Amino acid sequence: MSEESKLQIEPVSSALGAEVRGADLSKPLGEEKLAALREAFSEYGVLFFRDQTLSPESQIRFAEAWGSIVINRFFTPVDGFPQVAEVRKEPHQSFNVGGGWHTDHSYDVEPALGSVLCAKNVPEMGGDTLFAGMSAAYDALSDGLKETLSGLNALHSSRHVFGDLADLPADMRDRFGNPEKATQDTVHPVVIAHPLSGRKTLYVNPGFTRHFEGWTMDESRPLLDYLYKHASNEAFTYRFRWEPGAVAFWDNRATWHYAVNDYPGQLRLMHRITLDGEAVSA
Ligand SMILES: O=C(O)CCC(=O)C(=O)O
Ligand SMILES: [Fe+2]
Incomplete structure (x- = not known):
């Protein structure tokens, strides 16, 4: 492969993220580039x-190079493409999708590997x-807390977010469908061995984790809140500025994400494909 056609992969922060140049995702990438992207x-x-x-x-072809696509139960799909979910906020809407720290699909027994999110319409500022x-x-926790967490599992659920009990604002209701299908509850270790990197990784999130297994919600709250405050510290985060044509491909087992809702009166439209994952373990 010639030098020009090689990928350039530049880390963007010390905790996570890299920007990739030299990849045209609209064309098949070839094994060499795919292998570099996998790494x-x-x-x-x-x-x-x-x-x-x-x-x-x-977008479907790029996603399928990584595995099979999860058809999302709750999002409105792009017309004619059930594999592609619309993440849309209209100018008149006040709430957005994903406007709090979370990791997608942690309520599934085999949580999704990740998502490929492609910007279609982005606000001039914000979003x-x-x-x-x-x-x-995880690495930055004390040995003492790591030891405590190593024996814990946590329950994750979709019910309080997408189900009949969800406290959705009125202008969000048409963004999500099928509340009767939001019945997923599952237990995962609080610290997993990441399926790709093998690194120990904190696997609880403010969106879907309910409580530690064998603990009440009240008992769980203080430790979960501590972990959330710790993990959302700026030192472990990166802020991505979108423009049309930008794509983010994240790993749900390694990262959280948070869609900032700071663009009132403007349209933001993204196309998302989610990929099947596997069971996670300690
Ligand atoms: O719109 C975004 O930036 C992300 C929204 C979100 O949480 C998702 O697509 O999973
Ligand atoms: Fe999300």
């Missing part, structure tokens, strides 16, 4: 690409996405 994905947890021209078809690296966050 970078495992090392950095989230990869960013700019100036892409992804159609729903080519950035924050990412946080859960391996770096």
